[in-house]
Amino acid sequence: MSSQDIPTAAISRLVTYLRILETLEQQDVSRTSSNDLAERAQVTAFQVRKDLAYFGRFGTRGMGYTVPLLKRELMRVLGLNRTWNVVIMGVGRLGQAIANYPGASDYQFGYVGLFDINPDLVGQNIRGLTVQHADDLRTFTHTTPVDLGFLAVPPEHAQNAAQTLVAAGIRGILNFAPTIIQPRTHPGTTDPTEEWQQVSVENVDFLAGMKRLAFYTLNPSLRPTEPTPSTTDLTHPLEE
Amino acid sequence: MSSQDIPTAAISRLVTYLRILETLEQQDVSRTSSNDLAERAQVTAFQVRKDLAYFGRFGTRGMGYTVPLLKRELMRVLGLNRTWNVVIMGVGRLGQAIANYPGASDYQFGYVGLFDINPDLVGQNIRGLTVQHADDLRTFTHTTPVDLGFLAVPPEHAQNAAQTLVAAGIRGILNFAPTIIQPRTHPGTTDPTEEWQQVSVENVDFLAGMKRLAFYTLNPSLRPTEPTPSTTDLTHPLEE
Incomplete structure (x- = not known):
């Protein structure tokens, strides 16, 4: 599969379908259909079937989907059936709010390290972890595998902090700072450097x-007229 | 204007354009164009011009847009040039994280009341506000005008808590609970009750x-191949 094959929007819709399935499961609904998912996600049933078809055959024709089964399959597709070691860079008010946000642990996102450059924060204990200096991240990743870095620094420090994460070998960045992270490029070009070519960045706008x-x-x-608007966010605004 | 006239996605894109303009302003960039905005938002320039045209004429043909001017105009369109009195319903870990999230105050979202049903939390002081019992919300809104309610209760309590907000006269709900808020309907129908017909709900999926x-x-x-992915969330996943 290449990036041409699966549109970014399809991944965002998978996340939506997963959230709908979780809601259905909470409501003890055990079966659904592409029509039902489509209505809840405000897309067409054709779109639902097309999105799911990128990843396999999940339902039985004319029979729809089993909610817990489809949920488990989508979690597998998205990589939510495994643990993710996460460091938070920046543990001021925003970083601490993120560390305290419930729900992340449902998906086995586990915080293994907290980092900051503020001497007032370094050495403090937050949720059982001692805040370390950002300069020590690289050494830390030598002994502790880190999958993702959550950026929660002030916007003017976000680009540098992202570089620190990438230099330490981290290949996934969730940026909560209200700014856009740019990959570092080769001088005079728009080509990302080799290490940045490996990096995925998602920008969150709370x-x-x-x-x-x-x-x-x-x-x-x-207001949208639909009684049950769908509930997700997409990184990429789409054209009509 | 009716809801047919302005697609929901256009509003989400306005939010994206605003965030791009804020980033440009941080970078001391004073001028932009529909091509530039389009590239950063990953839509077409035609889409940018169409979205903006719903709300007026903001640029000069062939001259593009002045960043601070367009930013101010979009803030006005979105209603971000006025103050919003907000109550938070549910001030456990999630509600406190929201109360502490920086940035909301940049847009003059001001917390005027905190409410919970947990006796351990009622009476506590959080960020200068005393947590009140949810039963007292209605009385509270008699003396303090409240524009919006942020829901941060456990998912199983979200629907009831939403009803408490609506019964107190609050017409805008930002739901952070990982569940979908349904409008209360007339018995045996899918028609929202009169009070719910006035209510806007946005569901946030952190x-x-x-x-x-x-x-x-x-x-x-x-991964998307574009070097600078756009940075927003859309409530409604769109079709391609």
């Missing part, structure tokens, strides 16, 4: 939902 | 970014 809510609260007549 | 990151870190060859 405030996007608040902003949309402000708009729709001021403009209730423009 | 974990969607983590899940996508897990996938792309496991499948680096499927």
Whole structure:
């Protein structure tokens, strides 16, 4: 499979379908269909079937899907059936909020290290981990395997902090700072350096939902008419 | 304007454009164009111009846009140039993380009340506010105008807590619980009750970014090829 084969939006929709399946499971609903998933996700049933077909055959024609089975399969596809060792870079107010966010542990995202450059924070104990200096990250990764780095530094430090994560061998970055992380490029080019070519970055905007809510609260007549709007975020805004 | 006129996705893209403009402003870039915005948001320039045209004429043909001006205009369109009085329902670990999340105050989202049903939390002081019992919300809104309610209760309590917000006259709900809030309907129908017809709900999934990151870190060859992925979340996954 190449990146041409599976659109980014399909991955975001898989995340949506998974969340819908989790809600159905909470409601003790054991079966669903592409029509049902489509309605809840506000896409067409054809889209649901096409998205799932990238990864295999999950249902029985005319019979729909078994909720716990499809949920488990989507978790496997997304890589949520394994543990992820995570470090948090930046443990001020934002980083601590992330460390304390419930739910991440449901998916076996486990925090193995906390890092900062602020001498007031280095050495402090947060959720059983001692905050280490960012300069020690590289040494840390020699002894502890780290899969992902969550960036929670002020926006003006985000690019440098991302470089520190990448230099330590971390290949997945979840950026919570309100700025866009750029890959480091070869001088005078837009080609990412070899180490950055391996890096996946997802940028999280905690405030996007608040902003949309402000708009729709001021403009209730423009609200989506569907009674059960779907609930996910997409990294990439799509064209109509 | 009716809800047919402005697609939900256009509102999500406005939020994206605003975030791009904020990043450009941080980088002291004073001018941009629909081509530049389009590239950063990963849509077409036509889409950018169409989205902006719903709300007015913001640029000069062939001259592009002034970054601070367009930013200010989009903030006005989204309703981010005014203050929003917010209550948080549920101030366990999640609600406290939200209360402590930096950035919300940049957009004049101000917390005016914290509510919970847990006797261990009621009466506690968090960020200068005394946690009140959820039963007292209705009385509270008689004396303090409340625009929005942020739901941060466990998923099994989310629907009831949403009803408490709506019964207190709150018309905008940002739901952080990992479940889908349904409007209350007339018995035996799918028609929302009158009070719910006025309510806007946005559901936030903090974990969607983590899940996508897990996938792309496991499948680096499927990563989007663009060097600067856009950075927002959409509530509604779109069709291709």
